[in-house]
Amino acid sequence: MNALKKFIRTGSLLSLFTTMLLLLSLSPTKLLAHEPIFGLGPNTIFKGGFGIETKYEKELLTGVDEPERTTSFRAEIMYGVTGDLAVTLSVPTIFGYTKRDSEGSRSGIGDISFRTKYRFWRDDKPGVQDAAAVIIGIKLPTGDYENTPALGSGSTDYLFALAAARASRRWYYFGNVRYRLNTKGNTIQFGNLFLADAAFGVRPWLTEYLKPDLVVMVELNWESRQRSKTEGQIMANSGGDRLFLSPGIFLTLRNWAIKGGVQIPLWQKMNGSQRETDYRYALAIEVHV
Structure with a gap:
């Protein structure tokens, strides 16, 4: 049974990846805009266009009891309603949630999220573009939260960003x-989360627009979570602050990116x-069609 599940899971990933490659080979040239790897940017997509991204993510937590590893595969589809308005569906599959103790590991669909991005300001000048956008999203309790380790929070949560x-x-x-x-899910209401990100990128070599293009990025990512509650009582072992330094690369060729x-x-x-x-790390492939 485990072998069958692994085969189905692997086959699904390969099918999605193959579909992306087919779309890439058949699609006309559409240049990609750059955005941070771990934060959010204001860029949208052209009207009627689709952006397809598959992302592999991993995190290691240590310090109390046994180490905890979370590995996930996330598929995102973005659609351009207009040149300034885009909607995105994000579906995470947690296929390697592992703890080296009696709790073992579990796999499955996590919490699906949906967000909209509206670019309300864009100013084009010779060689420079400035832009700003507002983002609103919702996360649904689609992941199993009743067993351990949980694949979701069990709550409907809301995102507001600028x-x-x-x-x-x-x-x-x-x-x-x-x-x-x-919001409250099951018996626990996880603390609200505030995030702030700043990113700086440089293109070491100026290339032609239709040639391979490399941008090196460095981000600062701040996370501050309030304490969680259970049955109305504050949980002492919850909440806190984190600051990350996040180097990364963005390699594009016409309408696709790694x-x-x-x-x-x-x-x-x-x-x-x-x-x-x-640590946390992420690797993604993206195509616009």
């Missing part, structure tokens, strides 16, 4: 703030007794 950027032929600057409002990065914790202050993040 992002801005300046892009030129050589330099990129990004900034965004995000607030996730969490991007990846690693989040290195610079400072962590967790409340009570909690695991801390050793």
Whole structure:
């Protein structure tokens, strides 16, 4: 049975990847806009266009009891309603949630999310573009939260964000703030989450627009989570603050991109007794059609 599940899971991933490659080979040329790897940017997609992204993510937590590893595969589809308005569906599959103790590991669909992005400001100048956007999203309790380890939070949560950027032929600057409002799920209400990100990118070599293009990025990612509650009581071992330094790369060729990065914790202050993040990393493939 386990072998069958692994075969189905692997086959699904390969099918999705193959579909992306077919779309890539058949689609006309559409240039990709750059955005942070771990934060959010203001860029949208052309009217009627689709952006398809598959992302592999991994996180290691240590410090209390046994290490905890979360590995996930995330598929995102973005659609351009207009040139300034885009909607995105994000479906995570947690296929390697592992703890080296009696709790073992589990796999399955996580919490599906949906978000809209409206670019309300864009200013084009010779060689420079400035832009800003507002993002609103919702996360649904589609992941199993009744067993351990849980694949979802069991709650319907809401995202509110503001992002801005300046892009030129050589330099990129990004900034965004995000607030996730969490509601009660099952018996636990996880603490609300505030995130702030700043990113800086540079194109080491100026190339032709239809040639392979490399941008090197460095991000600072701040996370601050409030304490969680259970049955109306504050949980002592919950909430805290984290600051990450996140180097990464963004390699594009016409309408497709490969991007990846690693989040290195610079400072962590967790409340009570909690695991801390050793590292996070992400690798993604994206195509616009």
